[in-house]
Amino acid sequence: MSHDPNCLFCKIVQGQIPSRKVYEDDDVLAFHDIHPWAPVHILLIPKLHIASMVDLGPEHAALMGKMTVLAPRLMKELGVTNGFRTLVNTGADGGQEVFHLHMHAIGGPRPWLKG
Ligand code: 5GP
Numbered sequence: 833m834s835h836d837p838n839c840l841f842c843k844i845v846q847g848q849i850p851s852r853k854v855y856e857d858d859d860v861l862a863f864h865d866i867h868p869w870a871p872v873h874i875l876l877i878p879k880l881h882i883a884s885m886v887d888l889g890p891e892h893a894a895l896m897g898k899m900t901v902l903a904p905r906l907m908k909e910l911g912v913t914n915g916f917r918t919l920v921n922t923g924a925d926g927g928q929e930v931f932h933l934h935m936h937a938i939g940g941p942r943p944w945l946k947g
């Protein structure tokens with residue numbers, strides 16, 4: 833598993849920085865965002881360090897599919913019953929602040945009002 837020693841989310845993957853985990857398997861980790869925009873706001877990340885969507889190749893298709901399929905399952909498990917928003921910020925102009933690819937899943941009343 834390839835990690836970047838300077839990457840915040842790689843440190844979370846490796847347990848060097850604590851997080852409130854909601855799901856983990858060999859490929860994917862999901863945890864609560866530290867500054868939630870809505871009652872439920874989680875981040876789904878590949879355990880492998882991929883800086884952003886720009887760095888994806890065909891070899892990552894199954895991994896991204898796994899994250900996408902996982903998002904609604906986790907939101908349901910977290911009690912989100914009335915819809916949620918998913919987004920992936922990519923690059924500086926895309927509003928990406930942490931350069932380890934992550935999918936936001938934001939649920940609760942009107943999660944589109946922020947971000
Ligand atoms: P971006 O703008 O890169 O798409 O989003 C990065 C997200 O990571 C932000 O929503 C921010 O609140 C979250 N975040 C930043 N640092 C930490 C941290 O140390 N722990 C957790 N759980 N979330 C973080």
Ligand code: ZN
Nearest residue numbers: 839842881932
């Ligand atoms: Zn990383």
